[in-house]
Amino acid sequence: MKKIAIIGAGPGGLASAMLLTAKGYDVHVYEKHSVVGGRNAKLKLGDYQFDVGPTFFSMPHILEELFQAAGRNLHDYMDLVELDPMYDLIFEDQQVTMYRDPERMTSELSQQFPGSEEGYHRFMNETRKRMNALMPMLQNRHHRLIDYVRPRTLKALPHLALGKSLYDVLSQYFDDERLKLAFTFQAKYLxxxxxxxxxxxxxxxxxxxxxxxxxxxxxxxxxxxxxxxxIEEYGGHIHLDRGVSRLMTNGKNVTGLQLEDGEVVEADEVIVNADFAQAMDQLVDQTALKKYKSENLEKKKYSCSTFMMYLGIDGEINLPHHSIIFSDDYKKNVEEITKSLDLSDDPSIYVHNASITDPTLAPKGKTALYVLAPVPNNFSEIDWDEEKETFRDLVLDVLKDKGGITITEDQIEEEKILTPKGWEQDYNVYRGATFNLGHQLSQMMYFRPHNRFNELNHCWIVGGGTHPGSGLPTILESARITANWLAETEEVKQA
Ligand SMILES: Cc1cc2nc3c(=O)[nH]c(=O)nc-3n(C[C@H](O)[C@H](O)[C@H](O)COP(=O)(O)OP(=O)(O)OC[C@H]3O[C@@H](n4cnc5c(N)ncnc54)[C@H](O)[C@@H]3O)c2cc1C
Structure with missing residues (x-):
């Protein structure tokens, strides 16, 4: 079978490697870090364990299907716990608990926002139809504009809510500002x-x-x-601490990789899981590129970044597994992050207190606390070396004043801070835009870098930078599209 080289052992690279090793390909994953996972890696600080990035995992059936396609049962590999209540939302004047169970959610709404229950049920019913119409668009490849005039796509187009923002759509269901935010803050996942x-x-x-x-x-x-x-059970190879320094090309044909230590690895096909824009900017001969050469990449739209605090705390923290603490003026805060690119003096924060559910993450009586504040990406002028400590103290103040959680300095046994600068330098994330290329419709589907990369031959893309986009369920779908397409292309060649 052909040799496939994959740059990066993030969830996208690993999912495509798993599907391809199961099909018998000779797969080699090259990862610059000493652990697998990329933004989805495990972080160990002393006796504490954290997730580097993703903490919300939804639609597990997609991962179950991927494992099945690779001849495995997901549940032999992990123990999944459902969180219901799902999360708490803390506003200036009110705290709301969000449930998956429709009865508990309805009861919470009737107590806290009487009269809003109808909007919630209408939202669920109408969005179910939207999801059913859009799912095939998310699961299929988008490489030809002609596909947009096919009946299936034409049927889905009204569900794209063209011309409407997420906030506009939710305003059709709820009047209360806090409820609109409760169903739209997920835009931050992108x-x-x-x-x-x-x-x-x-x-x-x-x-x-x-x-x-x-x-x-x-x-x-x-x-x-x-x-x-x-991957390893199937005999695939994951080469850790082996960064890639460039994509070897012969004209438009990719022939393999060069590693940072100078070694050249030949491959029949190369899959890029490293952050798309960073890889195009840093690893590819610019004369081979057009739309995605460095000068054009700079003009694209990108997601915001995140300021991360991973704290090993001596003591228990009285917060649920997931809480979101909203800025008093959320819209202003969002504009600071995405438009004016300023560092907020009243940030919204997300707090992950997973050791309350999972005792494997921290010693008994202690807490592994993850705090995330969305901040501008590195198109801003923020000097993180200068601002880091002040912003850290501000985040701890928000936690105390709005979350009711006081953490004293001597309780903090372990601490790591990751700024947008760190995302760019240590995780190779273009301009520290942690959720990748923006998800404006002008950069989605056909207009996002294609899974079979259209600027180079024998080159494929997987992960948040390609279709369908960032977020674990979509990244897993990108791996399914890329791996199946690659295998199908090989079958056609052999026939
Ligand atoms: C803070 C944060 C929170 C998030 N929360 C959620 C969430 O709750 N739920 C959700 O669904 N999604 C979430 N996401 C989004 C998304 O799911 C993750 O970012 C995901 O890990 C992205 O996967 P990926 O495969 O695209 O890329 P990555 O995870 O970035 O993997 C790319 C890999 O390539 C490696 N690499 C880069 N350059 C090279 C090179 N030159 N040579 C070799 N290796 C290289 C990197 O080290 C990395 O391992 C979050 C993201 C972040 C950053």
Whole structure:
């Protein structure tokens, strides 16, 4: 079988490697870090364990299907716990608990927002139809404009809510500002503003309410670790601490990789899982590129970034597994992050207190706390070396003043801070835009880099930078599209 080289052992690279090793290909994954997972890796600090990035895992059936396609049962590899309540939302004047169970959700709404129950049920019913119409678009390849005049696509087009933002769409269901935010803050999963994010993404909050939110024991990183196990069981190779310095090309044909230590690896096909824009900017001979050469990449739209705090705390923290603490003026905060590119003095924060569900993450009586504040990406002028400590203290103040959680300095046994600068330098994320190329419709589907890369031959893309986009369920779909397409192309050649 042919040799496939994959740049990056993020969830996208690993999922495509798992599917291809199961089909018998000779797969080699090259990863610059010493652990698998990329943004979905495990982070160990002393006796504490954290997820580097993803903490919300929804639609586990997609991962189950991927494991089945690779001849494995997901549940032999991980223990998944459903979280219901899913999360708490903390506003200036009110705290709301969000449930997957429709009865508990309805009861919460009737107590806190009397009269809003009808809007919630209408939202669920109508978004179910939207999801059913859009799912085939998310699961299929988009490489020809002609496909957009096919009946299936034409039927789905009204569900794209063209011309409407996510906020506009949710305003059709709820009057209360806090409820609109409760069903639109998920735009942050794409690093976007609800006022700009396409209305079609109302499927994000729907997905949580319909399919639930899950926690794999050991952390969401277990998804990447489980896929790495399957790859190795099939005899695939994951080469850790082996960064790639360039894509070897002969004209438009990719012939292999050069590693940072100078070694050249020949391959029949190359799959790029490394952050798309960073890879095009840094690893590819610019004369081979057109639309995605460096000068054009700079003009594209990108997601926001995140300021991360991973804290090993001596003591228990009285917060649920997931909480979101909203800025008093959320719209202003979102505009600071996505438009004016300023560092907010009243940030919204997300707090992940997973050790409350999962005792494997911290010693008894202690807490592994992950705090994330969305911030501008590195198109801003923010000097993170200068701002890091002040912003850290501000985040701890928000936690104290709005979340009611006081953490004293001597309780902090372990601490790591990751800024947008760190995302760019340590994780090779273009301009620190942690959720990749933006998800404006002008950069989605046909207009996003194609899974079979259209600027180079024998080159494929997987992960958040290609279709269907960022977020674990979509990244897993990208792997399914890319791996199946690659295998199909080989079968056609052999026939
Ligand atoms: C803070 C944060 C929170 C998130 N939360 C969620 C969430 O709750 N739920 C959700 O569904 N999604 C979430 N996401 C989005 C998304 O699911 C993750 O970012 C996901 O890990 C992206 O996967 P990927 O395969 O596209 O890329 P990555 O995980 O970035 O993997 C790319 C890999 O390529 C490697 N690499 C890069 N350059 C090279 C090179 N030159 N040579 C060799 N290797 C290289 C990197 O080290 C990395 O391992 C979150 C993302 C972030 C950053």
């Amino acid at each position: 690093g976007m503003s609800p006022w700009e994010c396409p209305g079609a993404f109302s499927i994000l909050s729907y997905m949580e309410h319909e399919y639930g939110v899950f926690h794999p024991i050991g952390g969401v990183n277990q998804i990447s670790e489980a896929m790495a196990k399957v």
